[in-house]
Amino acid sequence: MPESTRELLTLGGWKDLEFEPFRDEVTIHWIRPFEGDQPGVALLKYEAGAGVPRHRHEGLETILVLEGVQSDEAGDYGRGSYIVNAPGTEHSVWSDTGCVVLIQWDRPVTILEEEMA
Template sequence: MPETVRDDLTVGGWKSLVFEPFRTGVTIHWISRFEGERPGTALLKYEAGAAVPRHRHPGLETILVLDGSQSDEDGRYFAGTFVVNAPGSEHSVWSEDGCVVLIQWDRPVEILEE
């Protein structure tokens, strides 16, 4: 039996989930929180124009854009795009039109500038 199940995420199943504040304009629904060596997995929902400041990834980060688009310094990623950010990589993230992403971090990010 799986530890957790979230149904139909790629077709809007996230719309019925409860999100909590994460950063200004960004909310989070935790699927699994960091615990020991266990990675954190969550859904992030960005309002149009929301951003996360420049940060570093001490571990691997993977993102699947489920709705809308998310951008960083390397491009704009639309629904269906899978992004991998290597350990040690840095970027800032924003969404012009709002988005929902499924994200997994090996380790919590380090915010570099507010």
């Protein structure tokens, strides 16, 4: 495991970073914002009960759960889970307990529903 990943997982290296609003009760820390054709890389922090409404992936999305549990219609993903969402797939995302994830998007997602069901 690369040292930077180990620090994020075991040392909570993300805890001292500044986060800004992203969606209701979800905050973001951009590691690398979208620029041209370059993917966006960020940390997302979900408060307990927070979520992101149904959306479509316009490019590949990869997620590493650093803390807590992130859920979608396919299941629950705990700390250390690695999730890949292919272009064209759709889902909603939430966290009953709160979580922090490292995420990379090839392209921004398209929100399909503004409110969680």
